[in-house]
Amino acid sequence: MTTLITGAAGFIGMHVAAALLDRGERVIGIDNFTPYYSLDLKRARVARLEALNGKSFSFINVDFGDANALSHALSGATIDRIVHLGAQPGVRYSLDNPSAYIHSNISGHLNILELARHRAVAHLVYASSSSVYGMRADTPFRVADRADTPISLYAATKRADELMSETYAHLFRIPQTGLRFFTVYGPWGRPDMAVWKFTEAVLRGHPIGVYNHGDMLRDFTFIDDIVNGVILALDHPPEDDGQEKPGGFATPHRLYNIGNNRPEQLTDLIAAIEKACGRKAQINLLPMQDGDVYQTFADIEDISRDLGFAPTTPLAVGIPSFVAWYRKEWMKRW
Incomplete structure (x- = not known):
């Protein structure tokens, strides 16, 4: 069994690849090392996978937003399944560089759909985002809720991906699962994410910029729980049975939320980081930023019922785990 993972040099991609390799599967990872954040970190993730699983893991440096380059790079590869995690991330960056989101998240998603179509893959699992829900006041966010009022281009591209996938599921019967991730950390x-930025600032003695004066709620989800959900989904493709699935589709396509199902105040996150670091934070309160949302809160009833997904990692466990890793692996790079 060979799984193609896009964004293999990314955070979730590396962890999903490691989990599949650990259970004896083969993984082909692709990434093109965009400089959105530290290239050293991305290279270190790939090096870790190669060091631990050299015989079962192969890596290709290619831009999946370039259809010809992608086709050429994978011309001799056998692919049974695809986990499409590569994308241009970040809500705020989409205000400054919108074309990067069209290239990776729209053209890139189309190229992966075409790959899945022509290789007749058994299942395509792809990353969506909690940002598709927009600025909602009613919580928790349910997959059945409308998702047609995005407040950032990033969110709009992720919702577009879901609709493109539904078209391909309808036309070509490609089994697909879209996963709406909720604030992953670990x-x-x-x-560029709050847990890393706040931890680094506390350890360096720098001030933390806290938006909306700290009055924001996030459904922080630990990476191990996310990986468990991705693999549960991957191992159980939707049936092409004409029955309605989460997301409202009757094709072999479904959508799931993956979150901790427990939103936390930013101030509580900071307190957990302070405790794990053994230092107090210097806090700089700021107004809400354009494109950001006040709260996220995942209703996970669908994925829990269908696949048995159950997050097990609270902030009190996940934050010390991240801080310990950061001190061991990243502080030496300062």
Whole structure:
């Protein structure tokens, strides 16, 4: 069994690849090392996979937003399944560089759909985002809720991906599962995310910029729980049985939320980081930023019922795990 993982140099991609390799599967990872954040971190993730699973893991440096380059790079590869995690991430960056989101998240998603179509893959699992729900006041966010009022281009591209996937599921009967991730954190995480930024600031003695004056709620989800959900989904493709599935589709396509099902105040996150670091934070309160949302809160009833997904990692466990990793693996790079 060979699984193609896009964004293999990314945070979630590396962890999913490691989990599949650990159970004896083969993984082909692709990434093109965009400089959105530290290339050293991305290279270190790939090096870790190669060091631990050299015989079962192969890596290709290719831009999946370039259809010809992708086709050429994978011309001799056998692919049974695809986990499409590569994308241009970040809500705020989409205000500054919108074309990067069209290239990776729209053209790139189309190229992966075409790959899945022509290789007749058994299942395509792809990353969506909680951002598709927009600025909602009613919580928790349910997959059945409308998702047609995005407040960032990033969110709009992710919703577009879901609709493109539904078209391909309808036309070509490609089994697909879209996963709406909710604020993922943990070891080997992303430097642009709050957990990393706050931890680094506390350890360096720098001030933390806290938006909306700290009055924001996030459904922080630990990476191990996310990986468990991705693999549960991957191993159980939707049936082409004409029955309605989460997301409202009667094709072999479904959508799931993957979150901790427990939103936390930013101030509680900071307190957990302070405790794990053994230092107090210097807090700089700021107004809400354009494109950001006040709260996220995942209703996970669908994925729990269908696949048995159950997150097990609270902030009190996940934050010390991240801080310990950061101190061991990343502080030496300062």
